Amino acid sequence: xxxxxxxLASPVPLTPPSRADVYTETVEGFGTLRFTPVxxxxxxxxxxxxVVQERAQFWGMNGASRELVQExxxxxxxxxxxxxxxxxxxxxxxxxxxxxxxxEDRISECYQxxxxxxxxxxxxxxxxxxxxxxxxxxxxxxxxxxxxRDPAVRRAVAEPDARxxxxxxxxxxxxxxxxxxxxLPEIDLPEVYxxxxxxxxxxxxxxxxxxxxxxxQP
Numbered sequence: 001x002x003x004x005x006x007x008l009a010s011p012v013p014l015t016p017p018s019r020a021d022v023y024t025e026t027v028e029g030f031g032t033l034r035f036t037p038v039x040x041x042x043x044x045x046x047x048x049x050x051v052v053q054e055r056a057q058f059w060g061m062n063g064a065s066r067e068l069v070q071e072x073x074x075x076x077x078x079x080x081x082x083x084x085x086x087x088x089x090x091x092x093x094x095x096x097x098x099x100x101x102x103x104e105d106r107i108s109e110c111y112q113x114x115x116x117x118x119x120x121x122x123x124x125x126x127x128x129x130x131x132x133x134x135x136x137x138x139x140x141x142x143x144x145x146x147x148x149r150d151p152a153v154r155r156a157v158a159e160p161d162a163r164x165x166x167x168x169x170x171x172x173x174x175x176x177x178x179x180x181x182x183x184l185p186e187i188d189l190p191e192v193y194x195x196x197x198x199x200x201x202x203x204x205x206x207x208x209x210x211x212x213x214x215x216x217q218p
Contacts, residue, residue: 017088018042023146028215030134031090033142035097038084040077044070046086046093050123058161059123060194075192081105085146087139096123097143106194107159110182111201116154120147122170134216140174141211144204154206159184159199168200176202 023035038047048069051061061069076084081104087095098121102113122143147156160167162181171178179201187194 017086022085023149025142025145025213027138027213030138030216033139034088034090035085035146036088038073038077038086038096040070040073043086043093044073047073047096050096050125053126055126056123058164058167079104087142089135094125095139095143097121097146099147102157106184106187107157107182107201109185110159111157111179114155116152116206117157118147118153118155119157119159121158122167124170136173138214138216141213144174144207145210145213147204148206148210156204158202158204159197160202162198162200168202171200171202171204174204175207176204178202 017034017036018039019037021034021036024032026032044066048064048066050056051059051064051069054062056062061072064072073084076082076098081101082098083100084096084098086093087097100119100121102108102111102117102119105119107113107119147153156176158171158176159182160171162168168178182199182201184194184197184199186196
């Protein structure tokens with residue numbers, strides 16, 4: 001989960017995004033970060049390569065086939081309340097970022113949802129031994145700006161698996177404040193099954209001033 005490299009650990013064909021970017025920003029000395037809605041068919045190869053790795057065990061798809069990963073994101077794509085974005089640095093995928101409305105998610109049974117809340121999930125691309133200077137801070141700041149780009153969003157809500165120490169540490173790095181542990185209830189429906197999950201509930205209040213786009217010194 002450490003965002004220290006922008007290079008995939010395994011060879012995955014990189015293809016141009018098939019959908020229009022919803023958010024972009026260019027950082028001098030770094031490149032252009034682009035947030036693009038996931039295209040389940042076009043992006044399933046990249047996503048599958050990420051989610052089946054042992055490091056992604058808490059994402060819950062370790063044994064999934066590429067076809068199942070595509071079906072899962074087709075279901076996300078049909079929803080108005082859940083959204084998935086592939087984050088690219090120039091043309092290279094570096095993260096998967098998902099947002100959702102807590103009132104339409106099982107987390108609503110675990111805390112008092114407030115107006116302006118948005119749920120978030122983040123998966124970083126596998127790291128390699130070629131770290132890129134400034135990547136961690138630049139990506140973190142971009143994620144915060146993207147999350148709060150809508151003035152109506154007042155608070156980001158996260159619920160990583162309580163066993164996922166790296167994810168919890170990353171949330172701390174992003175500035176989230178832990179609220180304690182919760183248990184997300186099991187969901188057993190014909191179209192989706194999610195086991196109960198012991199999670200850490202954490203909030204990130206809207207910053208008074210969003211982090212500025214700062215040039216990166218090579």
